[in-house]
Amino acid sequence: MLRLASQGASLALSSNSLCNSHIASLACSGLRLWSAAFTTTSNSVPEKLHVCVVGSGPAGFYTVDRLLKRYGDRVHVSILDRLPTPFGLVRSGVAPDHQDTKNVTNQFSSIAADPRVSFLGNVLVGRDVDVNELRALHHAVVLAYGAESDRRLGIPGEDVVPGGGVFSAREFVWWYNGHPDARHLHIDLSKVRSVAVCGIGNVALDCARTLLAPPSRFVHTDLAAHALTQLMGDHQTGGGSAVREVHLVARRGPVQAACTPKELKELLTDCGVSARTAAPDQLTVSEADSAEMKATRLKRRVFELVSKAVADASAADAAAGAAGGSSPQRRRDLFFQFYRNPVEVLRGPDGAVTGLRVERTVVRPDGPGGTSVAVGSGMFDTIPCEMVLKSIGYKSLPVQGVAFDCRRGIIPNVAGRVLQQADASASSPTSASTSGSAEGGPDEVAAANVGLYVVGWLKRGPTGIIGTNLVDAEETVDSLAGDAEALLRAGEMSHGSAGPPGAAGLEALLRQRGVRVVGWRRWRLLDEHELAAGRAAGRVREKVTEVREMLRVCGFAVE
Numbered sequence: 001m002l003r004l005a006s007q008g009a010s011l012a013l014s015s016n017s018l019c020n021s022h023i024a025s026l027a028c029s030g031l032r033l034w035s036a037a038f039t040t041t042s043n044s045v046p047e048k049l050h051v052c053v054v055g056s057g058p059a060g061f062y063t064v065d066r067l068l069k070r071y072g073d074r075v076h077v078s079i080l081d082r083l084p085t086p087f088g089l090v091r092s093g094v095a096p097d098h099q100d101t102k103n104v105t106n107q108f109s110s111i112a113a114d115p116r117v118s119f120l121g122n123v124l125v126g127r128d129v130d131v132n133e134l135r136a137l138h139h140a141v142v143l144a145y146g147a148e149s150d151r152r153l154g155i156p157g158e159d160v161v162p163g164g165g166v167f168s169a170r171e172f173v174w175w176y177n178g179h180p181d182a183r184h185l186h187i188d189l190s191k192v193r194s195v196a197v198c199g200i201g202n203v204a205l206d207c208a209r210t211l212l213a214p215p216s217r218f219v220h221t222d223l224a225a226h227a228l229t230q231l232m233g234d235h236q237t238g239g240g241s242a243v244r245e246v247h248l249v250a251r252r253g254p255v256q257a258a259c260t261p262k263e264l265k266e267l268l269t270d271c272g273v274s275a276r277t278a279a280p281d282q283l284t285v286s287e288a289d290s291a292e293m294k295a296t297r298l299k300r301r302v303f304e305l306v307s308k309a310v311a312d313a314s315a316a317d318a319a320a321g322a323a324g325g326s327s328p329q330r331r332r333d334l335f336f337q338f339y340r341n342p343v344e345v346l347r348g349p350d351g352a353v354t355g356l357r358v359e360r361t362v363v364r365p366d367g368p369g370g371t372s373v374a375v376g377s378g379m380f381d382t383i384p385c386e387m388v389l390k391s392i393g394y395k396s397l398p399v400q401g402v403a404f405d406c407r408r409g410i411i412p413n414v415a416g417r418v419l420q421q422a423d424a425s426a427s428s429p430t431s432a433s434t435s436g437s438a439e440g441g442p443d444e445v446a447a448a449n450v451g452l453y454v455v456g457w458l459k460r461g462p463t464g465i466i467g468t469n470l471v472d473a474e475e476t477v478d479s480l481a482g483d484a485e486a487l488l489r490a491g492e493m494s495h496g497s498a499g500p501p502g503a504a505g506l507e508a509l510l511r512q513r514g515v516r517v518v519g520w521r522r523w524r525l526l527d528e529h530e531l532a533a534g535r536a537a538g539r540v541r542e543k544v545t546e547v548r549e550m551l552r553v554c555g556f557a558v559e
Ligand code: NAP
Pocket: 151, 152, 153, 198, 199, 200, 201, 202, 203, 204, 206, 250, 251, 252, 256, 257, 258, 259, 263, 341, 342, 391, 392, 393, 394, 462, 463, 464, 465
């Protein structure tokens, strides 16, 4: 329970959490921050503000954008990425058949090419430089490194064993999008007929679409070449994907599905799939469901789409049967497995996946505030499959020296201001709070790390579309702006009138450490290379998927 500092209130500062010299000197000066005066005059700070943004995905770039718009020539931003490539989730998360969504990279590229911005790719925080060093070199650091891990089901058979066959959706998405960390994932679609996807959010739909749609849908996209070969086969080995059915396993019903109608419609109508339900009663609606659909148009729309697709598929089966056709044109099947909770991944003697055991559930309003939850019924089924994808949500990872809420998988924060380590365990504050205040006792005050901020999935959890980060970045930059004058003053106290060295100092440090930093011009070499290879193959882009090869194309000598 915390009362969060908001504009006009003083904020408790504890010197043990202030971990670089200018920040410490700020604490010593006993300044009372967040006064209304600072927040309202923050646009008129005289000196240049040096900000480091860690992560060059949408949250990172929107943060840079907001900073540039707010401070004009009075800001310089270093934007870091652990990979030689920018754009985070836009490059390795957005589905290849959603190229329009990727157009946002044009805007991000203009931002990165701005003289007030230094892109530093191939820099891993924690290996090449640490957060305290970044803080010492800049007035402020904004953590925007996203969610690069996964929630766990916590069921037997889930973990990677020699037989493989179980992947998080993130890994699978990284694999088909050519992320270097998933390049060598052991996926062989020529041996997989049936896939169980746990979860029914939009990521689950992306996975299902990739597995079920005709491969021709991806030929001209930037789907990684190794994934395209698996989907289509090739002249030498033949092969291609053997996947004929995908089961979307949802622990609740169609009315509670997390996916959105537009994405569901695309899967049901554009990809040549036949939609089925695991049992006829799965589309029966309760009174509570009806009320939910009445209240929320999107939920009603999802239900209608599922019902219509299932009815259309069974009518098509009946018509084909009546016409005496033994098998209608071979389509691929999408099974909705509603009210099914995964309880075990089944494996054969060789460790290969043979099925997913699920428990039938009923949905009850037993959650907080009467929200619906899935309750086990004691009845079990087995879904035969050779591969299981866990699409139950991404999770962020901690970085050394910064508080982390392991349960929620976020950095505890108040409107983007990172809370101190000691307070973090007590927090469930909530970055989601846009008002800058949260519930709590009147005497409790959350202490924030002055000069350390967070944005994006790392701040609020893995929800929302790319555009959600725009609003999120605005909130974090507002918080930073509220502190800017104090940060500038602290920088001056520890570094003299020039303030901290910012990107120039960071580049010098990395050079001294022998880090092969991929600046914007080097990335453009790789970008041009990929685009040219794509043009030659009649594709949008042919991605380079190994870091070593990326560095070679970027102009580094690679043994
Ligand atoms: P999500 O929308 O949160 O969906 C997670 C799914 O996993 C839900 O069906 C959830 O079921 C289920 N789940 C969670 N924990 C579970 C457990 N322990 N056991 C069984 N099932 C469990 O997450 P996401 O699909 O990863 O998407 C993340 C965000 O990215 C979303 O906001 C999504 O809209 C966005 N996104 C958008 C697009 C697009 O616009 N095209 C594409 C991809 C992603 P319950 O509902 O029962 O908890």
